[in-house]
Amino acid sequence: MSDSKKEISLGKRVFRILSGFEIAVVCLSLLFVLTFFGTIEQKWFGLWATIHKYFDIESIYVLPSRGDGKLIFFPLPGAYWVIVVLGINMFLGAIIRARKGWKKFGVLLSHCAILFMLIAGAVSSVTKEEGHMRVLQGEQSDYAQKLFKHDIEIFQYDENGAREQPVIVRSKHIKTLGPKDKLNATFEKFDFTLQVDHFLPVAELALDSPSSPAPEGVEVVDGFFLAETEKNIQQEEANTPGCYVTVKDKSGGPIQRLVLWAGNPYPVSFTHEGKRYGVTYLMEVWPMPFMVELHKTIGEDHPGTSIPRWFQSNITKIDGKQREDYKIIMNEPARHGGYTLYQAGYTKAAEGETPSSTFAVVKNPSDRWPEYALYASTFGLLIHFITMLFRFTGGSRPKKLKTTESSVS
């Protein structure tokens, strides 16, 4: 026995460990615990914060905690990485190492399908893009906005007051700033720089007035200041960031101090060397390769209630010279060229107003993969379990009906 053990090479041993049941069960158990804590913590910290904490690619390890922040479990590895290890284990153990044959066909197929589903999840987490597009009835739109990413855009106004092509400071550079951090942005196009500071991830723009003056130590710019507010744990999109910005000339001298808040749809402006500039801090604009024209948005509530019964948007997708009509209703999105449009909301128009539809736009190459994986895994599991059921019933029924070996004495 010991001789045969010695004969196993290191590579094989590593392979056996990686493909073994031990890793499978440990990963499944860890995933169970992580999912459990990642569920109950949502009660205290909300959906988004908990998802980022437990299931994001950046989460190498997590510390499950209670609403008061106290640790309720020892540190655990991040769920994303547990799934990666489980995927490798499944590939090596259930597909490469497992015995092949017709009897094992069902198990093999279902494992392949589940692995494919995990790959679909990985592809989605890396490549998926999503945003929201609001279109007024009778109007067109060719861009969506990303709800959780806010960019600073700086642009020059031409002589007619129209905006020229903007330069952008991306959300990823801003959102990592602490309250005391500063970000310096320089632009080839402009002969001034921007310094971003006092970034607040959840804030509101407040007016400094005698009835509600700015707290001591908080900077007031043009009569306004940024007030830090409590994070909305139920609706991440309700959390609006803000920051202060200093426009500096090339020598570093301040030109203008601005306060930016992502809830303000209007640009704040300044003048430098006789030219007028505007700065906005808004959700990242995501240009679409097609135009969406909304012909009609219709929605009804169940009579006498405010429970939505039905809604529909009639749209045309205009892709170059190609026009294609779609009806988007609940549970039936429009799919086109890798993009999917879902009805995320609609507003009924009051008298004199125009109704609008808000579409969730998603670009996900693995959009339909889970569906294909489902068919394969169901088929595989059905074959396997039905075979097992036949074996079970063959060996479980007593030979004589009168036998009462298992009855209570």
Next chain:
Amino acid sequence: MSANPPNQVPSPDSETKALRWGLVIFFLLVLFGLIAYGIRGVIPPTDVREINGYSPWSEEVVDAASAIPVQDGGRIKPLATFARFKMLTFHGSLTMKVKSGGTVHKIGPVEWLLDCMFRPELVDDLPVFRLDDSDILKPFGIETQERRARLSFNDIEDGGDSEENGFQKLINRGRDLLKKREESGEGSLIPNEKKTVEFAQLVLNYTGIRDSFDILRGGLPELDPKQLAYVDEDVLKMLEKVSDPSRFSYWMPVVDRVIASTRRLETPQAREFEYELNRQLTFAKYGPVVLPPQSKDEEEWHSLGNGLEKFLQGKLEEPTVMMQDFKTIEDLGKSAQKPNSDEFLKNLTEWKDDLRERAEARDEGGKVDSEVTYYERNYFMHALIWFIVAFVVSAIGWIVREGKGGQIVGWITSILYVTAIAYLLAGIVHRFVITGRPPVSNLYDTIPFISAGAVIVLGISELLTRRRILLSIGAALGVIGLFFAFRFELGDAKDNMDPLRAVLDSNYWLATHVVTVTIGYCGGLVACFLSMVYVFLALAGVMKDPKAFHRFMTRTVYGITCFTLLFALVGTVLGGIWANDSWGRFWGWDPKENGALLIVLWSLIILHCRLAGWMKGWGIHLMSILGGSVVVFSWWGVNMLEVGLHSYGFIKGASTVYYFYFATLVAFSVGVVGWGIEKFQQKQSPKKPPSPPGV
């Protein structure tokens, strides 16, 4: 989990038998204590009030009223259903008892609503309000003998002091607390304050229903129409055309001008008249929505108040029809002075027929009769009774198990079991016919569906294995499931046949995702109960052939775990695909999604441990028992977190699930003890030869 050969279940040993039985009895007492505690919370205190002059409504009157179509919760339903859920909201039960002239009368939902509509002078004495914590009323001078109590409106009003009565004090306090909540957030109220707000809202809603017909009861203070002529001569001219000033229909055509005129009159009578008229017009909006709209394009029916508003705004195609409706209800109110007179029955029947005709002309209310029949047949109560009887007979079968007698008992058990299933399925199918959607559209629906699934799975397993024990377990599960369904309906007090919101209204997805995942729940619970039964019987050591029993139960639980995995996995992925089509993402780590995933992961852990040889007999049973808690967490627990996109499934309270968690912990402990004893016995007799593998 270390390896544990499942076949080494020793025969009961005389040395440990007493200990085993002692432990079994102890654990059973804990379990029964738990159940008894749960039932105590369900059964509200009974309070038979003496109400002089109360005469019950006749059966014919109740039948006629039951089938009146009303619009509520976004659909047309029978008045009986409307009354049922209103009474559950206030009273927490479907009957109340009153004593009159030495006779005890049972008042059901329709009778109670008829009293509210036509005999309000009696309803304020009825013990309408169920209160689980009477401490909250002490600050308002309302005292009760026990903490749990049933109160009438008059009991509440009698509290308070010379400045404000108990009702006024309660409502004012409720308003203050609501204001506090608005200003400082949900967390600013302590539990007793939240209960006070809820109770104040409940009492206010009651007064809304009670007073909604005031306008047609002729209860306006006296006001000489000639007084109005001083400020509006036309009013008098118009009023002169109508005959009876004591009826609202007398004022109805000019009510807006009457209000305007009374405002200009400076007399106290005019002030009183104006106040009362405005109050009655406001409350008229809170009653049952019984008047069909006149326009075919309009879907919203009208309460008396809303109908009157439309009438006064001149938005009705046929105002005379509305006036006729008001006169009819006035006549009903007058004839209700003799509640069981032929005149009242005739008026009521005519009104019902008229409303139904108008509803049918609009293609509405076609299922009103069917729904009345559904509740009258009370399928689930019948199923519950048959399951109880089946369980009792199957228990007799444990004693009379051999020979002809055993066979007869077996047959009777099977017939009773099938009868119970037939009632259960009939109820589910009838609901499906009424709602026109798959029978798992909301949390309530899932309870009878899962109960049916569990008893059918166990019935089929019995058919395949012929061990009899499975029918006993199935019957017990049926009783527990249906008891839970009643408990939930009482506590929730919401009409669970109301229409669904748009995103859920997809028969395809309800029939695939929800049905599949619910069958998965069902499998997990069946496996859990089988394992619970196993550990108790194994600990007691009462099996004649423990090895065979152990082998059979373990194989069955393992098979059902495979079944659970298949359905939970398919259901979960189908849910992901539905979410992808609705919300644009396949998986969002939403609590409800996570709950389903937990069942899949738990089943996978069991199957992989079994495959690796680390978990056999006891291990599988212990894991399966805990798996029951995982299922209940997924089914109910996540809804109580009140976060995520599955907001339509949120519930408050549902404390019954905690009893279930506790019960699984007790059973798990029993299993650990049983396993320990077995290990101990194995150590004591190491020479025992190994037996063939159990699974």
